[in-house]
Amino acid sequence: MSICPKCNDTHWYAYDENHAKICEVCCTHSDGWWKLEEHYGKSNGKYACKTGCGVVKAYEDLYEEKIVNVTVYRF
Numbered sequence: 001m002s003i004c005p006k007c008n009d010t011h012w013y014a015y016d017e018n019h020a021k022i023c024e025v026c027c028t029h030s031d032g033w034w035k036l037e038e039h040y041g042k043s044n045g046k047y048a049c050k051t052g053c054g055v056v057k058a059y060e061d062l063y064e065e066k067i068v069n070v071t072v073y074r075f
C-alpha cells in the first residue's frame with residue numbers, strides 16, 4: 001500500500017487554517033452515494049459521496065465502475 005500523497009494517510013487534510021476536509025484522493029466512498037437532486041435539478045443524475053469527500057459522479061460512472069453501494073432512487 002502506498003501512502004496517500006495528499007493527506008499522508010490521515011484521510012483528512014486542511015484546506016485552510018481553520019478547516020479540514022475528508023481526503024477525496026484516498027476516500028473509498030464506502031458509505032455509498034446520495035443523489036444530488038434538490039439543489040441540482042431532478043434530471044441531473046449526479047451522485048455525491050456520502051462520506052463528504054466532495055467527489056461527485058454521474059450514475060453512469062458509478063455503474064461502469066461497478067460500484068454497488070449506491071442508494072437506488074426511482075426517477
Ligand SMILES: [Zn+2]
Binds near residue numbers: 004009023027
Ligand atoms: Zn488521502
Ligand SMILES: [Zn+2]
Binds near residue numbers: 029
Ligand atoms: Zn468519497
